Amino acid sequence: DGGITQSPKYLFRKEGQNVTLSCEQNLNHDAMYWYRQDPGQGLRLIYYSQIVNDFQKGDIAEGYSVSREKKESFPLTVTSAQKNPTAFYLCASSDGLGAGYGYTFGSGTRLTVV
């Protein structure tokens, strides 16, 4: 079945540590996105990529980095510069918002600082 796989489901980060969240899709979608969700809040855009080897900052990119070396993969690194990384991280992909297809989301990674 086609879909988006995020791993791990739960991740614990120590102070000063960089961690990488994985996102893989087999939907053949060109566009991929990373959002962060905090309790009681909506989704905030971190980074997005419309095509391989290209990506743009979203509204809250500070302290995060991404790469898009393959169409299927869009990993997110949470660096030590991100001071409050505890949140629910969602990866999504799209085949074209204008056509009304919306996003397909992965199951999410819950990151906690310990």
Next chain:
Amino acid sequence: QKEVEQNSGPLSVPEGAIASLNCTYSDRGSQSFFWYRQYSGKSPELIMSIYSNGDKEDGRFTAQLNKASQYVSLLIRDSQPSDSATYLCAVTEYGNKLVFGAGTILRVKS
């Protein structure tokens, strides 16, 4: 910063009633509008999309769009306890991406 506003709720309705969820947006250039349902601890799932003024029906769900008033709504007929969730409104923004509202919590009481 483009904004999407939703009443946070919770909106409580009895089983079998109609639930009405509302959303306003600030960007007049937005073209497509989406409603997602999110259960606690889970990722959002798409339930409706709309891009033309008027109503769009899919089963028990009806999305309504009024671009002049910058308003989009979701009606859920014959509400069921399984409809209890957070409903997120999302609006397209220039650059092929979505801006999300904070969501409305819906509780359907049996």
